[in-house]
Amino acid sequence: MALSHQAQTVDARRRGFSLLGWLEMMATTVAKVWARWMSVLLLLTPVAMASTAPSVTEAFNRFWQSARGKPYVEQVRLWDELIERPRAELYASVVWDSANHPDWRAQKARWLGARFAAYADLAAAIPAQADALRAALDQQQPRFRQWFPDASAHPPIVFVLAPNFDAKSGVLADGTPVLAFAVDSLLMEKARLDIVVPHELFHLYHAQHAGIRNDGVMPAADLTLPLFEEGLATYVSGQLSAGHTDAELLLQDDLGDISTDRLAEMAGRFLADACFKAIDPAHPEAYRRWFSTAAQRYQKDLPNRSGYWLGLQVIRQLRRDYSLATIASWSPQAAQGHSFEALQLLSQHAESCRHSQP
Helix, strand or coil, rough: CCCCCHHHHHHHHHHCCCCHHHHHHHHHHHHHHHHHHHHHHHCCCCCCCCCCCCHHHHHHHHHHHCCCCHHHHHHHHHHHHHHHHHHHHHHHHHCCCCCCCCCHHHHHHHHHHHHHHHHHHHHHHHHHHHHHHHHHHHHHHHHHHHCCEEEEECCCCCEEECCCHHHHHCCCCCCCCCEEHHHHHHHHCCCCCCHHHHHHHHHHHHHHHHCCCCHHHHCCCEEEHHHHHHHHHHHHHHCCCCCCHHHHHCCCCHCCCCCCHHHHHHHHHHHHHCCEEEECCCCHHHHHHCCCCCCCCCCCCEECCHHCCCCCCHHHHCCCCCCHHHHHCCCHHHHHHHHHHHHHHHHCCCCHHHHCCC
């Protein structure tokens, strides 16, 4: 912590008003303040700093030059030292979301093992992927602000290496929303950046302006909130990048194959799960059924992540009665209420979990 002015004065007197001693003390103080601000800038690199190379590229190069071909245990040690430790808060709060996932260490070990194996093929292309992502942000952000004029010109966006997501809006320990793009995961997926970037920009905007954080996966929120949030972000990406099919907007071909003839059935099925919490350690299967990816299907007759498709239909239903600006302004509580009503309408008033509540 920097010395107060009074403490500096007392210290200078003790040095016998030595000019040299006072200058040494001030230099130390300035260095500490500078180091603190530089650590903040490295953590929250705004989009405006487009002329600088993303720090993730240099960090990856240092890591992979040392870790390539090494035993897994040594690779993890180098990862922790070179990738995570300089961004410890970001990884704890956003990448691993350790506060809400008690088993995050086991998940990290599993994910990193697979990712290290993939880096042999990915490594050479990661710098170009970071450049392409930066260019997409430079292109999409002015377009986004045309639709949402109150969006920040310099949003808190970071590039990371992460094996467990491609992009997500998260919250730092001090409550600050931040948007993280996992450069390596986007590269593996060959992601359509003209779709992913506006989708994720909306998640960040919504966290800042409506308080719907972490893509709707919030403590005490029920499953209608991530349904609403993912549906709305998908809808917005379709408005900003017109001409795409639903499969393209949803980043999954088999989601585009779902027929609207199944809408009433799916809405009714979701209503049976709607009262489960988005973060529910006792019943994680409810969230997974609708929003998670896996090698096997969570529902045998529906693709994984079907909640994204259903959420998009919910937003289209709500747009019949409300403007996009109005929908985007709803609080978490209002969003859940309107989504529940839309699901009941789409399901032709199927039985829901709330009917059994007092």
